[in-house]
Amino acid sequence: MKTFMAVKEYAEKSRRWYVVDATDKVLGRMATRIASVLMGKTNPYYTPHVDTGDFVVVVNAGKVKLTGDKMNQKVYEEYSGYHGGKKLRPVGVMLEKHSERVITLAVRRMLPRSRLGRAMLKKLKVYAGPAHHHQAQQPIQFDI
Numbered sequence: 008m009k010t011f012m013a014v015k016e017y018a019e020k021s022r023r024w025y026v027v028d029a030t031d032k033v034l035g036r037m038a039t040r041i042a043s044v045l046m047g048k049t050n051p052y053y054t055p056h057v058d059t060g061d062f063v064v065v066v067n068a069g070k071v072k073l074t075g076d077k078m079n080q081k082v083y084e085e086y087s088g089y090h091g092g093k094k095l096r097p098v099g100v101m102l103e104k105h106s107e108r109v110i111t112l113a114v115r116r117m118l119p120r121s122r123l124g125r126a127m128l129k130k131l132k133v134y135a136g137p138a139h140h141h142q143a144q145q146p147i148q149f150d151i
Contacts, residue, residue: 012054025146037111046118047060
């Protein structure tokens with residue numbers, strides 16, 4: 008018996024596209040499912056050191072839900088590198104102005120911190136509204 012190890016070319020030929028509707032979905036639970044699809048853990052030929060994941064398109068990112076009092080307490084922090092360059096933004100403000108970033112950051116923090124993780128993140132497409140321009144790929148509805 009030999010152990011099957013996927014190679015990059017094999018994984019690229021068999022990639023699928025999924026659409027996730029984020030309306031009234033809990034952010035963390037949705038992000039974990041999306042991260043596992045991007046990593047390829049839902050595929051039978053998953054190999055940890057090869058990008059075997061599928062593409063994910065998230066629509067209605069602005070309608071995502073947060074549990075508890077996170078809407079008031081959760082804060083996103085950025086630092087420019089300069090003195091006084093620290094910016095703190097509550098999640099409510101981020102959902103209004105940049106709702107795509109909220110989902111992207113949640114998923115990014117669940118992926119590996121390496122070149123492989125950055126390649127996986129490029130397969131995530133997030134849109135604030137219900138429209139996306141990936142109809143030609145014939146995406147499959149992914150229920151969470």
